[in-house]
Amino acid sequence: MTPLHNRLAVLLAGAAVAAIGSIVLARLELDNLRAAFETDARIVHRLLSQRTAQHDAVMAMLALLQSGSRTDRPEQRIPSVYPQILGVQQRSNDAAWPDAALSAAEDESRRNRRAAMAGVDFKAGRYQLVQAAVPASYAAQIDLRSMVPWEEWPMPRETSPVRVMLEYDGRQFVLQPGQEGSGWRQFDFRKRLAADSQPFDVVAMRNLNWTDLPWIKMLGWTLLTAATFAALLALERQRAERRRAEELLRLGQVARLNTLGELAAGMAHELNQPLTAVLANTQAARRLLDDESPELATARSAMQRAAEQARRASDVVGRLRRVVERPDVAGQLQPLSLEAAVRNALYLLEPELQRLGIKPAVGGPAVTVLAEPVALEQIIHNLLSNALQALAQVPAGERALHIESRAAPGQGTLTVRDSGPGIAADVLPRLFEPFFTTREGGLGLGLSLCESLASGMGGTLVAANHAPRGAAFTLQLPLAPAA
Amino acid sequence: MNAPLSPLIHLIDDDAAVRDSLALLIGTVGLRVRAWASPQDFMEKFDRGGIGAIVLDVRMPGISGLTVLEKLVAVGVDQPVIMLTGHGTVEMCRRAFKSGATEFLEKPVDDQQLLDTLQAAVQQHVRSRERNRDDRDARERYAQLSAREREVLGLIVAGLTNKEIGRALDVSPRTVETHRAHLFAKLGAESLAQLIRRYAALVEDAA
Numbered sequence: 001m002t003p004l005h006n007r008l009a010v011l012l013a014g015a016a017v018a019a020i021g022s023i024v025l026a027r028l029e030l031d032n033l034r035a036a037f038e039t040d041a042r043i044v045h046r047l048l049s050q051r052t053a054q055h056d057a058v059m060a061m062l063a064l065l066q067s068g069s070r071t072d073r074p075e076q077r078i079p080s081v082y083p084q085i086l087g088v089q090q091r092s093n094d095a096a097w098p099d100a101a102l103s104a105a106e107d108e109s110r111r112n113r114r115a116a117m118a119g120v121d122f123k124a125g126r127y128q129l130v131q132a133a134v135p136a137s138y139a140a141q142i143d144l145r146s147m148v149p150w151e152e153w154p155m156p157r158e159t160s161p162v163r164v165m166l167e168y169d170g171r172q173f174v175l176q177p178g179q180e181g182s183g184w185r186q187f188d189f190r191k192r193l194a195a196d197s198q199p200f201d202v203v204a205m206r207n208l209n210w211t212d213l214p215w216i217k218m219l220g221w222t223l224l225t226a227a228t229f230a231a232l233l234a235l236e237r238q239r240a241e242r243r244r245a246e247e248l249l250r251l252g253q254v255a256r257l258n259t260l261g262e263l264a265a266g267m268a269h270e271l272n273q274p275l276t277a278v279l280a281n282t283q284a285a286r287r288l289l290d291d292e293s294p295e296l297a298t299a300r301s302a303m304q305r306a307a308e309q310a311r312r313a314s315d316v317v318g319r320l321r322r323v324v325e326r327p328d329v330a331g332q333l334q335p336l337s338l339e340a341a342v343r344n345a346l347y348l349l350e351p352e353l354q355r356l357g358i359k360p361a362v363g364g365p366a367v368t369v370l371a372e373p374v375a376l377e378q379i380i381h382n383l384l385s386n387a388l389q390a391l392a393q394v395p396a397g398e399r400a401l402h403i404e405s406r407a408a409p410g411q412g413t414l415t416v417r418d419s420g421p422g423i424a425a426d427v428l429p430r431l432f433e434p435f436f437t438t439r440e441g442g443l444g445l446g447l448s449l450c451e452s453l454a455s456g457m458g459g460t461l462v463a464a465n466h467a468p469r470g471a472a473f474t475l476q477l478p479l480a481p482a483a
Numbered sequence: 484m485n486a487p488l489s490p491l492i493h494l495i496d497d498d499a500a501v502r503d504s505l506a507l508l509i510g511t512v513g514l515r516v517r518a519w520a521s522p523q524d525f526m527e528k529f530d531r532g533g534i535g536a537i538v539l540d541v542r543m544p545g546i547s548g549l550t551v552l553e554k555l556v557a558v559g560v561d562q563p564v565i566m567l568t569g570h571g572t573v574e575m576c577r578r579a580f581k582s583g584a585t586e587f588l589e590k591p592v593d594d595q596q597l598l599d600t601l602q603a604a605v606q607q608h609v610r611s612r613e614r615n616r617d618d619r620d621a622r623e624r625y626a627q628l629s630a631r632e633r634e635v636l637g638l639i640v641a642g643l644t645n646k647e648i649g650r651a652l653d654v655s656p657r658t659v660e661t662h663r664a665h666l667f668a669k670l671g672a673e674s675l676a677q678l679i680r681r682y683a684a685l686v687e688d689a690a
Contacts, residue, residue: 276590
């Protein structure tokens with residue numbers, strides 16, 4: 001999979017997680033709202049049912065308690081105890097109701113042996129409740145608004161979004177206005193009051209608004225998801241960059257080896273051609289001179305050609321020297337931080353450091369020297385690689401690597417010191433010779449190149465052993481003039 | 484096939500100095516040399532029927548000596564090929580021998596080694612050409628024999644005496660003697676040993 005596809009996939013996955021999380025959050029919130037709405041509606045239904053049941057009880061009591069005495073009128077005292085009962089009328093056996101509706105209700109009450117409703121007037125917010133009894137029957141006028149126990153009401157009456165109504169015979173009386181919604185979703189509740197005598201339906205509804213969704217939570221979740229996936233992407237990108245850097249490093253090494261191989265092959269061919277001609281010419285000349293009648297002219301011309309070819313070989317060597325021996329770095333000197341160069345080199349060698357379990361100790365003041373960037377990096381890289389190879393030869397517990405910068409007057413130095421086996425006494429004087437190596441399969445060009453590069457930049461590279469054990473390489477370069 | 488006067492060495496190298504000096508060196512031992520600067524030119528024009536050897540530089544512009552070698556072998560060139568290289572690797576050497584090179588020499592090459600190798604190669608080529616010619620000759624003569632004569636030859640090669648052959652073929656020893664005389668004449672054999680050496684393989688192939 002390409003990195004682009006990779007990133008697209010991560011982006012899509014992130015968007016999906018954010019969307020699904022938001023939907024779940026919205027659902028949870030809606031469920032909560034619905035549960036709260038239904039609880040409130042049930043409380044409302046219970047409160048109102050209790051009141052209507054109370055009305056029944058009051059009316060039944062009046063019927064039971066009535067005495068023959070006309071002066072004792074308990075029904076007159078009821079409005080002071082039950083504020084929703086505005087007044088109670090009594091009809092004696094011999095009298096008649098002022099209203100035909102009341103008569104019909106009394107008939108119904110007598111038939112059903114319970115109170116019956118008459119004259120429901122939602123405009124005025126009142127209704128009558130009639131209880132048939134002997135000797136007298138009663139009719140109580142009840143105020144709907146006062147009937148509601150507002151102190152026990154589960155919702156703030158003015159601001160609640162829930163609309164609560166009583167419904168009877170297709171007409172409605174609004175107890176709580178509620179609020180308009182955008183109408184994309186609505187909760188409904190409808191239940192008849194428990195008292196059969198007062199068959200009102202409690203109707204509650206809530207219109208949901210878009211603002212009822214948990215936008216803040218959803219936004220928070222989306223941001224969290226975005227942050228997480230961004231972090232994942234960044235991590236992935238970092239890993240990819242790391243891989244690329246390692247790949248480049250490896251390629252660089254391979255390329256360098258290939259270049260050296262090509263150089264060697266080319267050198268062999270370029271030198272072997274004239275040498276072959278020199279050898280063949282001189283040997284032919286000797287054979288010609290050995291003959292009984294020597295062909296002097298041919299032999300002479302063969303010797304002449306041998307000399308020409310020897311010169312050709314020497315030209316090849318001269319050309320090679322100019323190409324290889326002294327890379328021209330003096331031209332591109334610029335102020336460079338030793339610390340940054342060390343950090344770069346350590347970064348490239350990080351896998352090797354980890355493998356060997358080495359924590360390099362980097363110290364000293366910040367020093368800015370005058371150098372060519374690639375050459376400086378090459379020198380430090382080579383010195384560190386050499387140190388790591390030396391350290392690989394000693395037990396893991398004894399591996400230490402010190403890198404220290406120092407500023408002397410006009411000169412900046414960098415010392416790379418390892419606790420490896422050190423440099424043998426007979427090797428030390430030849431250390432910087434080209435093609436001198438103690439390493440199996442080594443080219444013997446690394447340190448030689450480093451020294452050429454250092455001196456090309458007007459500096460030096462010195463090797464020494466230090467006590468108790470190990471090698472120390474000190475690179476000295478001119479300090480950059482203060483800006 | 485024209486009988487060559489003396490062996491001819493083909494020398495292919497793009498470097499004029501190397502070409503001229505090696506040609507001079509090879510010429511000092513009396514071998515004829517034809518030098519070629521271009522491998523393509525050589526492959527188009529050289530005389531495949533001639534006796535001799537080919538000296539081929541591995542590293543040449545345009546076409547590698549190894550490729551030239553492979554092409555020569557592919558078209559059935561029978562001259563021995565000696566490869567010259569300035570920087571021989573084991574892999575290159577392996578490939579050269581696998582492709583049919585006779586010898587693989589490193590530049591700069593020592594005169595004695597080169598000349599010995601060339602002499603040996605030329606002798607080898609001459610011998611292989613002779614062997615080929617003898618083989619063809621023997622096959623032609625064998626084809627002229629009658630069926631009865633081939634039977635008799637088979638029994639002679641198997642080591643039977645005239646008497647035993649007569650018994651085996653149910654003819655008289657005198658008749659066997661006649662067939663035998665015809666055999667020797669047709670096959671051009673001068674002795675029993677020569678007859679058996681030259682024709683034993685053919686008899687076995689025919690059986």
